[in-house]
Amino acid sequence: MTPSLTLRRNNFFELFFPEVNLLTKGLLVLGCSGLMALSSRLALPLPFTPVPVTGQTLAVLLLSGLLGMRMAVSVQLVYLAQGLAGLPVFAPGTTWGVARLLGPTGGYLAGFVVAAGIVGWMADRGFGKRLGSAFVMVFLGNFAILGVGLPWLKWVLRVDWMQAVTLGLWPFLIGDLYKIVLAAMLLPGSWRFFNRMHPPAA
Numbered sequence: 001m002t003p004s005l006t007l008r009r010n011n012f013f014e015l016f017f018p019e020v021n022l023l024t025k026g027l028l029v030l031g032c033s034g035l036m037a038l039s040s041r042l043a044l045p046l047p048f049t050p051v052p053v054t055g056q057t058l059a060v061l062l063l064s065g066l067l068g069m070r071m072a073v074s075v076q077l078v079y080l081a082q083g084l085a086g087l088p089v090f091a092p093g094t095t096w097g098v099a100r101l102l103g104p105t106g107g108y109l110a111g112f113v114v115a116a117g118i119v120g121w122m123a124d125r126g127f128g129k130r131l132g133s134a135f136v137m138v139f140l141g142n143f144a145i146l147g148v149g150l151p152w153l154k155w156v157l158r159v160d161w162m163q164a165v166t167l168g169l170w171p172f173l174i175g176d177l178y179k180i181v182l183a184a185m186l187l188p189g190s191w192r193f194f195n196r197m198h199p200p201a202a
Contacts, residue, residue, distance in 0.1 A: 107152020
């Protein structure tokens with residue numbers, strides 16, 4: 001791997017699959033949507049809110065930072081389509097399919113697409129290669145998930161903003177901070193690992 005090739009590519013999809021056909025892209029998208037489904041199994045329901053603690057946020061941030069915008073958004077759209085079709089890809093709950101997306105947590109699921117666009121777009125421009133820029137990137141991605149999810153939660157439950165924040169923000173701040181820090185460390189760490197495994201040719 002030459003230095004110029006590594007520098008020209010800012011996400012791992014472009015790095016490992018510089019020339020790939022539509023079928024392979026589709027299989028990669030399906031595989032990554034499967035990882036999203038697996039991350040939804042890491043769920044902790046909270047008795048006082050309809051919003052569970054899950055591993056999905058971390059999965060969205062990491063996949064988007066590694067794949068870049070086009071692939072990341074495609075993964076999230078396919079993931080939502082699978083959920084709409086009734087497949088058990090969302091976090092465990094009492095509703096599935098369209099009912100889940102129209103329910104209290106539907107905004108957070110839609111926010112995954114927005115976050116994938118933001119994080120992927122920034123990753124395409126090299127933000128994930130340094131700790132500071134990676135932190136900004138994943139912070140904005142997490143903010144996008146909350147920014148879409150919280151107003152939707154308020155609207156569906158017909159509560160005021162204080163209640164919405166109590167149900168959909170405060171219980172998750174510490175967990176989200178851990179996820180942000182972890183993603184911000186893992187993304188540049190992945191690039192450092194890659195560079196060690198593929199040192200520039202002498």
